[in-house]
Amino acid sequence: DQQVKQNSPSLSVQEGRISILNCDYTNSMFDYFLWYKKYPAEGPTFLISISSIKDKNEDGRFTVFLNKSAKHLSLHIVPSQPGDSAVYFCAAHSTTSGTYKYIFGTGTRLKVLA
């Protein structure tokens, strides 16, 4: 049972344009969400997070939106740069379920074209 889903395995965007990466979850107990970026042969690195008490969090070029009723979050990158080309994972976590494990999605490979 895949509790966190990233339905787009890949995405190509022109440099300077907006990249929108999507993530859906099924467990309504999830209340903290994170986005990670992963380059080949490296571990994932943290990008941005959001708590369920918010619906938006911004950090520089990165903004995460959370729609709790739709169980959906998205990551916006504006403007996109070639160095943003990587695999992006969303992750979810519950502080009330009795276990604090982070569940990751399957990832979206972003390619930013120069």
Next chain:
Amino acid sequence: GAGVSQSPSNKVTEKGKDVELRCDPISGHTALYWYRQSLGQGLEFLIYFQGNSAPDKSGLPSDRFSAERTGGSVSTLTIQRTQQEDSAVYLCASSLTAVNEKLFFGSGTQLSVL
């Protein structure tokens, strides 16, 4: 070191052999996680440790997999009688606590079972 350290970075073994993978978390981090990423797949949760609490082993795929964390610091993931389907990148992460904290990942161990 400042980051999460994993060793070895690469491990090639024969089917049926046992392997041990090591993780040194960031000093002071009380939570430690193991994930694996098979080719073309997302990050699969295996196990996490939080302080002196009992570990959450719910992600371990079979009883051939075990992990321990000694002295609240270094962790070892052991795979007994390795199978070809165990081939993957095994990633370790640590966080300050287990709740609403970003995970810091190591670079992973690439395990190849021949």
